[in-house]
Amino acid sequence: MADLPVVTYRPDPSEYAWTFGGVEPVMKVKPGDILELWTDDCFGGLVRGVDDLPSQLITAFNPQTGPFYVEGSGPGDTLALHLISIEPARDWAVSTTFPLFGALTSTLRTVTLQEPLPELVWVYEADRSRRVVRYEARNGDYSVELPMDPMHGTVGVAPAFGEARSTLVPDAHGGNMDTPEMRAGTTCFIGVNVEGAMFSLGDGHYRQGEGEVCGVAVEGAMDTVLIVDLIKGRMTPWPRLEDHAYIMSTGSARPLEDAFRIAHGDLVHWLVEEFALEALDAYQLISQICESPVANVCDPNYTFVAKAPKRYLPSSEVYASAHRRLRETAQAYRAERGLA
Amino acid sequence: MADLPVVTYRPDPSEYAWTFGGVEPVMKVKPGDILELWTDDCFGGLVRGVDDLPSQLITAFNPQTGPFYVEGSGPGDTLALHLISIEPARDWAVSTTFPLFGALTSTLRTVTLQEPLPELVWVYEADRSRRVVRYEARNGDYSVELPMDPMHGTVGVAPAFGEARSTLVPDAHGGNMDTPEMRAGTTCFIGVNVEGAMFSLGDGHYRQGEGEVCGVAVEGAMDTVLIVDLIKGRMTPWPRLEDHAYIMSTGSARPLEDAFRIAHGDLVHWLVEEFALEALDAYQLISQICESPVANVCDPNYTFVAKAPKRYLPSSEVYASAHRRLRETAQAYRAERGLA
């Protein structure tokens, strides 16, 4: 690996970050660096069996690997993170219900006087060679294999205005967006609010359904490789994603229609910026072509993703072709590592 | 067509229905009947060019073909409508902005003091042989072909409690759900509230993006063929859909998270009913496998669809295999008609 600037880092639990912002960096990295990282699961690895109840074991969720200080970055820039690979690091994963958390329960905000749902743990066997996880009902004997689709629930930077936000929260700084689109092959563009950007990531999911309905995905530790890049002098208001087929805007807010509005409004503005369409023409085009997967309907803010298929756009190049260049670097890395 | 009980009906504009409920039936049909219908577009065909502003021409939207009185049906039953084919009936279609309607504008409910967006019309050329529509920017010269994906925005029955609802509204009776899942090959299960069920349909879309962002899809008249069936003595609380790969629940409400909750809660209950899973096991399974396309974020209620892939369920047969049987009838019809 002579040519590629690879940095390897596996945090000790004492080094985990539990907020975006308000934390000292674990190291400095440079634009162009390739980071080989390990991230723990949302429970810090403490929930391993059906008797390990999160409410008794856990006081904070989503330990982060990072934050990383990106040299040369500051407010008004855009950080580009290209995810080369996200690989399950264990042969098991877990999901649970959690009292007063999830889409189909009252919560600490959607308060009712009803009893919370029971707290249950489901343990998933993870077969990394066959790339499946196994669901097993807690009651009765139904069991089924589900394909892995590894992703990170949390990717984010330090927020603006001096804020520090829990790693449970998604907002304009990224954070706990919980979108399956944050998978290998994707580039994440995210606006920098503070010197050094201070990005971190964690909360690996071996797979999840849309909306993360019960509030907890198939949660597991990850070995993740990503490239850090920096776009100077261009602000990105909400996290944006790009893969080979789509450009995507995200929005995180409550009620859920506001998350939808943010994401789709940003996608309209993005088309105007990049392709010189007029706003209403972009609005019309998006209205007929967008795909709009909901990411989470359980976190303190809900998250929507608005996707425009590149094949229907005036051009498939955005951010001055950053994604294409990062993908070439990723291919070089994969070639050197002997990966498919 | 000796064997199949086919009924053909094309309404005169004077026969259009503008509400679900509160309208006399246009005819009686029997379970098993195959209906060959024509539906007008959401503007009643009056918006044909860029100078035809809907706000000046239209006072009611979504004319319905129907309602049809289904013999033998009554409260507590489920109507099953299997869509055999939905074919564009014109070589053009339209979309527009409409003052104070859509996801990215203030509305009559999300009131602001800002000026409405300009009202614009986009005319789409529809090439039925190549199955594409052509988007053309109103300003500048960008143009692109988009594949057709014909569907009905409105399918519904008379509501409960003696209500009559505008055909702009989706709710438990169906109505203006605006989901692309309402396409050929799908069976729609819908609870009957009144004697005769009184179903109607309309609002054909040659295609739409998820969420129907600007409030108006690529709107066009349709030639639609469907089979009417009846499941006696089984209630369906919210419209459910089934195709070859998915079972789907819908929910329509505001805020958007309530539409999500209704759809996903119903899907959990449906799994419990059909497969004897315990509720929390079904909740967990849905949380990891569901796909959750948003249907509309513009109508008086917003609509979500919650989809469970059949391949991950204990069985792919629901409603006593009604969908499979209807599909066989549809194949017989298509064979007799010489259709693919």
Next chain:
Amino acid sequence: MADLPVVTYRPDPSEYAWTFGGVEPVMKVKPGDILELWTDDCFGGLVRGVDDLPSQLITAFNPQTGPFYVEGSGPGDTLALHLISIEPARDWAVSTTFPLFGALTSTLRTVTLQEPLPELVWVYEADRSRRVVRYEARNGDYSVELPMDPMHGTVGVAPAFGEARSTLVPDAHGGNMDTPEMRAGTTCFIGVNVEGAMFSLGDGHYRQGEGEVCGVAVEGAMDTVLIVDLIKGRMTPWPRLEDHAYIMSTGSARPLEDAFRIAHGDLVHWLVEEFALEALDAYQLISQICESPVANVCDPNYTFVAKAPKRYLPSSEVYASAHRRLRETAQAYRAERGLA
């Protein structure tokens, strides 16, 4: 009562209306008529003791007295109803919890997988001479007298667009707004959508807290007297109220902020219409003077009231002084009847 055109009407239960719209009128009345009416409680009088569970006894709520056809009225007019008196007609009233209804429980729309709250009935003794009702805890021995503040939960007309709406629903046609401002001394201005207006009222509350938190007020039958008036050629978009000290706009929608936006947006526009303030000046003034009681946070739409104290407005006369004139008639009626 030689001078005043008084009409007396007490419906038989078979004459109750259960929707706004879609119902034949019980009689025709003329602008200027004084109506002496009786209205049943929201349960049709069927819940009388702690063992009378509404979910077992009731299939429809809020029986209406009416509808009344107002001669000469049609779309584009405003109906003015001045409430002369609203007097409890019984010496008892009831409140209950109701499964999946209320602000602090999951509902049929805010769906969760939790068990419903228990269904309980509280019976209130009503002392009409002392004008108090008595709360008694179902468990334990706490008891307290609360002052009566009689009001109607439902006042409305037939909706627009051919709709018929359940009497549980508030919307632009009025309906189940559940605001304590609908008390004696108030004039209600409401837009007419159909020939004859077709207004009705019911759902008397001997008192309620703001928001009608558990979904059920202190419910009771009422003897109500009101004056019917008509303002030709002036449309009112959402129900407006006026009393001696305030002009008030209402809004009913979900989420609750939209009810707030409708009410306050309408109040801004009303000031612009009546006083020729510029919109942003009216916005500023309202922002510093409004009182904004929430009416209900339990019905299918939530309701807010936006109140502007007349003493801070350019004038205390709106709708060409209709309220003042109706109040004079009310005083004449009260004088003739020997009322205070």
Next chain:
Amino acid sequence: MADLPVVTYRPDPSEYAWTFGGVEPVMKVKPGDILELWTDDCFGGLVRGVDDLPSQLITAFNPQTGPFYVEGSGPGDTLALHLISIEPARDWAVSTTFPLFGALTSTLRTVTLQEPLPELVWVYEADRSRRVVRYEARNGDYSVELPMDPMHGTVGVAPAFGEARSTLVPDAHGGNMDTPEMRAGTTCFIGVNVEGAMFSLGDGHYRQGEGEVCGVAVEGAMDTVLIVDLIKGRMTPWPRLEDHAYIMSTGSARPLEDAFRIAHGDLVHWLVEEFALEALDAYQLISQICESPVANVCDPNYTFVAKAPKRYLPSSEVYASAHRRLRETAQAYRAERGLA
């Protein structure tokens, strides 16, 4: 002032805090201390005339006086702040519209494609002897005096989970609740999350309407006196208030119904804690007696207040009579200072 432990502090602008949490304390205080403070307005005093546009002058809002480290306090305790007096410190105040902020405009979260409303400044003359402010229309000549009702928009402590939140945000830590109930004579009970509590306050309003509709009240600097007290070993989940006539819970969230649910759910639980009512009996009582003023419908979270009149409760003493004792101290202070 020999007997009372008075601390006087007026911050230099360089000492302002712009977040709750993440800031070093300006000083340590002890339970029992009386603080005489000065707070700047929400614009840091920079908006003084109609040409001082906030969007051009201001990058952060709501400068705080504090934070104060309260000796002996830590997580699980409740801080009690009794507001002895809040006196306008200037003879002028301002209000404005601000682009994409307020209840009747699209915002950065409720995104639309419409143009923002114009940014305007209204300057209010404040007559401290007559205790009125004067509204003057920017267009036309309408002008009216409005009574002062001085209050603090922001009172809060450092949040839980290591978060730091912008002083624009209200949440469980207090912050920018913008409720007129935060006036002289009120005790604010607020849960402590970190050692020292770290409370601060600011954002004085000479008056505001309910909901702070346009997003900006009549904003002004304040001279404020308060007593600091500490209740060890009792947690308070959301800020609670008490005055001579009411106990009050608050909730801050989106959508607005969740703020309502939090506040009223907390009030129910509070009655259960203090008076041993059963939860459903408390729910019923609150449903018939509560007053529920909306505080703000413009900030990143909206705020509701749920008020229970003490005269209808089993006792008027809560938190072991802390409010009554603090009021006695306040009277002693006022007597020594020769205040009314």
